[in-house]
Amino acid sequence: MVVALLLVAVVVGSVVFHFLSPWWWTPIASNWAYIDNTIIVTFWITGVVFAAVVLFMAYCVFRFRHREGNTAHYEPENKRLETWLTVATGIGVAAMLAPGLFVWHQFVTVPADATEVEVVAQQWQWSYRLPGQDGKLGLSDTRLVTPENPLGLKPDDPNGQDDLIVEAADLHLPIDKPVKMLLRSLDVLHDFYVPEFRAKMDMVPGSVTYFWFTPTRTGSFEVLCAELCGQGHAFMRGIVMVDTPEDYLAWVGEQQTFAQLTGTQQTSAAEPTAP
Amino acid sequence: MVDVTPGSVEAIPPAEVPEVELYHPHSWWTTYVFSQDAKVIAIQYSCTAIAIGMVALVLSWLMRLQLGFPGTFDFITPEAYYQFITMHGMIMVIYLLTALFLGGFGNYLIPLMVGARDMVFPYVNMLSYWIYLLAVLVLVASFFAPGGPTGAGWTLYPPQAIMQGTPGGQQAGIILMLVSLILFIIGFTMGGLNYVVTVLQGRTRGMTLMRMPLTVWGIFTATVMALLAFPALFVACVMMLFDRLLGTSFFMPAIVEMGEQLQHAGGSPILFQHLFWFFGHPEVYIVALPAFGIVSDLISTHARKNIFGYRMMVWAIVGIGALSFIVWAHHMYVSGMHPYFGFFFATTTLIIAIPTAIKVYNWVLTLWRGDIHLTIPMLFALAFIVTFVNGGLTGLFLGNVVVDVPLSDTMFVVAHFHMVMGVAPILVIFGAIYHWYPKITGRMLNEALGQFHFWATFLGAYLIFFPMHYLGLMGVPRRYNELGDMGLISDSAHHLNAFISVMAFIVGFAQLVFLFNLIWSIRHGREAGGNPWRATSLEWQTPETPPAHGNFGKELPIVYRWAYDYNVPGASQDFLPQNDPGDYAGAKGH
Amino acid sequence: MSVIIVFLAVIAGISGWWLSQQRLMSKPWLEQGVIDEHGGSLGPAMPTAKVGLGVFLAVVGCLFALFTSAYFMRMALSDWQPLPMPGLLWFNTLVLVLSSVALQVALMAARRGQLDTVRLGLATGGLTAVAFLVGQLFAWRELAGEGYLLASNPANSFFYLITGLHGLHIVGGLIGLARTSFRAWTGTPARKLALGVELCAMYWHFLLFVWLALFVLFAGWAASFIEICRQLLT
Known part of the structure; x- marks a missing residue:
């Protein structure tokens, strides 16, 4: 009972x-x-x-x-x-x-008009790269990562010169525009996870993974790492801001391109090794 | 050869194996320590597994302290927290559940249930235990190694498992972990060969496969699966050991660690995940199938009714065993593997739900119109059904590829697998211990303590893991040592976490009561007699309780019927043991 | 993971065939009385040790199938550079074949009760197996001498790892062979040796088969074969 x-x-x-x-x-x-x-x-x-x-x-x-006198019914199968x-x-x-x-x-199935945005993870921070005027991301290689070239872009790739580098800062996205998030990791597995976007995907060093979505609401959203990546895993946070088109353009205008970044340091850095 | 026809019972020669090679022990050492008797090995396996399981229980308390009351306990650093979760998971899944179900219950029950005197290769069986013990000791040693045990998560994903940012990654922790796993697999293979070949070769006369109790079916199928699945973990461990010690690049791609280029290049972390889950998914069923089998027998015996749809139950066990080898990548939906695999693996994963559901229906239909004795084993069996159905159904969320995307790597996953392969099989283990303890010791476990243990464990565990799903739904990621000031997490979620931690302590305390009961009842329990539950299967028909070496006295039993003749119409008593010739003359033949 | 899936499909086929002999469709609750299996004879049809070895070989096969699967998956990545096969491997293969043949001869002799031939077969089998291992070590040295080091390329890593494990399995087999030989030289009659010799021969044939498969794999023929199959299919 x-x-x-x-x-x-x-x-x-x-x-x-x-x-x-x-x-x-x-x-x-x-x-x-x-x-x-x-x-x-x-x-x-x-x-x-x-x-x-x-x-x-x-x-x-x-x-x-069980009560006194009860017996079970006999039924092997039905x-x-x-x-x-x-x-x-x-x-x-x-x-x-x-x-x-x-x-x-x-x-x-990524829609054809999705813009590409690259997320680069490393222990324990998020960086981003946006295609510049040409709409194309340049090639990259983990072997090329140096303090001057934190995301490992190929210096001789013309597509990469105008790429916007957002190192360890917030990412901004325009509302209602589909984005294809290209995910890259420099060291261990990470996972780009924004609960409000529902989508997530692991980032695997040595290859580029992706997912796509369309932001539908402006605001500030927290990025979490969802794949155990060492002792700083729980503190690997970031911010994604979904902006109105005007705010977004204003933010883009403040970002530095790869050429600008390297150009300012070219004087101090010796000629990089042959790609 | 003697002509054996049904009806001529006199013509049947005694089923005594002519050259029974009994390894009669000659000294205290060979009786209790280096014993080749499967029953002693079973107890050794069980005690070791429970002992290391207690370590894992304490680890779970420590991590619940941290999660429920973050910042209160300074000694639980992030490193320590990750070491706790890693060792908790690994111990529970491999060193407790696998070892206890197969090494413990398998060793004790298989020979007795199929009517054999012992396992077929007793010496190898003994070695199996000692290698297992060595594996456990290596694992324990890693707690005392410089840098402590590995904190890579129980999945040990490279590259982080062997890198500096992970506790034990560049120290001894991960090496000891891998060595311990390799030893475990070698030891298990030795034992597993025994369990399989004993079922194949050691059955007594009349014990056809379709007359075996479902417990044996479950353990047998699980062992076959384990023998084929553990090599995948072995391969993964050996290759990772090479990467860690010899600088190869099986799994290690080019990596910049904290601004420094590592020597590795070109390896594939995904390759490890494929190998790991090729073992890891069958492993879920390696733990679940013995539980399925045992719970079927518990329900049938304590409801005094044959198991409903025995044939379906057998087919479902075999079917689940086979299917479980082609669903592994459902653990990798968001791993970055080719997205088109998602279609295939989601389909196979959801198909496996069908035979599993059939098993659940047959358990509850066995209760239907039964004569249910609410003994402690029966209570645990009922609780198993509740938790297993709950955990199985949330599996349909995670198996359905697109639903898995938001939920994977959140507390939802943690709640799901604890419910389905943590709580549910453990409840069966408890039920099984209450059920077979009288056979093993000759005495019953204390009923009142058992009631307390049952209610605290079942309701407590349900209250821990049911609400936890909702934390995951909210987006709380797993393997976070503290949530901090995460915007999406409300204050009430922190209270929920504290509540879960308190429940974890209550449930853990109930296990201490259970341990006390286990020890206390050896001396003070009620005398049980040979067959206290009036059960039909052969282990209850031994001439002595506890069974002596050789199990069945001078002659092996002859089996005349299946294991589920309860309340057969027209029979003289409400159960007919398998070795009871009964109305043999009027047999319906075959 | 296709290799391991194919391997498991074969295992599943064998298990399925065996299960189909086990009257899985019968209704056990209708059957009372003794049912004798194995066509009415008492006791198991096959020696238990042989069944045990069979199951063990399935596990070993699984291990090497998994390594092969991993090999193919790793091979598909860009940094893979196949290593040259030392000519010595041909010789080693021949020696291993010889070893297998010797044990087969020993087995047939044991069945006929010719103890001398059994001893000869066992000794030849053992010595050739040792020769194979030594040959493998020389092949390793040759490769290492040419600069194909363990960690310098995944192809090399796989080669050393897999051949090493195969060698370890042969070492394990040699222990079993030593036990059987010991019995052969301490007065056990030839016919009583038959089972032991048969187990050794079974194990040797299996490891020979594994070696041939690995040889095909390392020589790159397996990959070309798969490529041809793929082209035929598309």
Whole structure:
């Protein structure tokens, strides 16, 4: 009796907690409302299954608990029931998988008009690089990283000369413009994670990963590192500001290009090694 | 060869193996220390696993202290915190759960349940334990090494696992960790060969595969999987050891560490992740399948009813075992691997939910119209279903590739895997200990302490991990030693964290009560008799309790029926042991 | 990871075939009485030690399949420079084949009860296996002498690592062979040796097979073969 009641209490408590809990996802600031919707679908399906299974169990415990003279029913299997349950489960799974795969397809298909922004992670800070006037990012190589060239750009690549370098500072993005975040790491695995954007992806040293999204809300959002990257992991934070187009242009105007950065130091630095 | 036809029971020769090579112990040392008896090895495995598990429990307390009350405990530096989580995870998954289920329960139950005198290679079996112990000691040694144990997270992802920014990365910690894992795998392979070949070759007469209790099915399948999956971890560990010690570049790309160029070049961290998860995902089921098997037997015995849909249960175990080898990359949806893998692995991952769901249905349908005795093992079995269903369903979130994107690497993941492969299997382990303790010691565990232990553990663990999902949903990343002034985190979330920490201490305390019960009942428990639960499987039919060396006295039992003949219509009692000929003359034949 | 998947598919095929012999579709609750397996004979059909070795070889196979998988995945990256195969490896291969043949001869002799031939086979097998190991060490020295050091390129790292592990497995086999030989020289009748010799021969054939596969891999033929297959498919 007590056991059955407690099982019911677990279900009721969980459902009540779900609806009353003040802990819920942050207000979304990107186009990935699809992901939130898929989560909602999944919550409903799994919630119903959880409640059904545990309540049924509570009923069994109550109704078929041992009393003097009780005997169990003899039933080794029931083909029809099992088939029926299997098919129902299959349908439920498909109902979650289909929207999931559909949205994943969108997630991995970067729109053609997305502007590229590079995020460069290192222990334990975030830097960024934006394509300059030409709209193209120059080539880079971890081997070229020096204090003067913190992101390892190839000095002889013309595409890279006008790239804007934002070292260990905030990133600004224009609202409603799709961006393709190119993710690069100089040392260990990191993960560029802004909870409000929903999207995230690991950054792997030695290769460039990416994801895309469209910011839909102006404001300041916190960047967290979501892949363990050593003892400073929890303190690897940054800020992304989503700006109106005017504010964004003003910010871009304040940034330095790669050519400007190296040009100011060319006098002190010797001729860099041949690329 | 004697002609054996059903009905001519006299014609059946005694099922005594002619040359039973019993390694009769001759001294105290070979009886209790260097014993080749699977039952003694099982107890050695279990005690070692529980002992190291207690270390992991204390580590979890320490990290909950830090998470619940950040800044209060100065000795928990970020380095220490990462060392705690790493060792907690690694110990719990490998040195406790794997060792206890396969080395502990496998060793004790397989020979008894299939009607064998011992494992088929007892000497190798003994070596298996000693190598396991050595692995544990190497692991413990890393706590005392300069720089302490590794703090790379239990996944040990390179490059950070072997770099300076990670505790133990450029010191002895990571090396000892890798060596310990390699030893564990060698030791496990020795034991695993025994478990598999004993099931293949050691079954007594009449014990066909389809008559084996599901416990044996679960442990057998899990062992086969472990034998094939652990080599992947072995390969990953050896290659990482080379990278760390000999400067190769299997996993290490060109790296600038704190402004300094490292010697490595061109390696692939993703390669490690593939190898790791090729082991790591089957590992989840290596822990889960024995739990599935054991819980089936607990439910059936204590509900006095045959397990519902036995054949489906067997097929599901085999199916899950096979499928679990092609889902590994669902741990890597956001690792930067080719995005098109996501389609394949999401599909296989969600398909595996179907056989798993069938198992859950069959457990609750076994309860349906049963005669449920709410004994402590049964309570733990019920709690297992609740937590397993909960954790399994959140697995559908994380397995569905796009839903995983916001949730991966958050506390949601932590809550999910603790619920499904932490709490659920541990509850089964407790249930199993309450169930088989009378066979192992001849005495029952104390009931009142058991009730307290059950309620504190089940409700406490649920209260720890259920709310934790919502922290993850909010965006709290995992492996953060403190959340600091994160804008998105409300004050109430910090209170929730403190609450979880308090619950963790209560649950941990309940385990101390359980340990006390284990020790106290050896002497003071109620006498159990040979078959206190009136169960059918062979381990309850031994002539002596605890079973003597050789398990079954002079003659091995002959098996006449499957392991689930409870409340058979027309039978004289509510259970028919497997070696009970019963109404043999009226057998329905085969 | 395709190599390991193919390997596991083979294992799954064998297990599936075996399971299909186990009456998995039967309804055990309807069957009472003794059911004798293995066609009615009592006791297992295959010697337990042989089954044990078979399972162990599956694990070893898995290990090398995983190394091969890792090899191919690492090979696809840009810094890979294949290393030249020392001619000595051909000779080593020949020696290992000889070793396997010798143990096979010993096995057949053991079954016929010819103790002298068994001893000859075991001794030849053991000595040639040792010769193989020595040959491998010379091949290592030759490569190292030419500047192909362990850490200088992943191709080299893989070569040393995998051949080293293969050699370690042969060393392990030599311990087993030594035990069997000891019995052969201390008066055990030839027929009683048959099982021990068979286990050694099985292990040797398997390691020979692994070596041949590795040789194909290191020589680069495996990669070209896969390339041809890929071209045929597309």
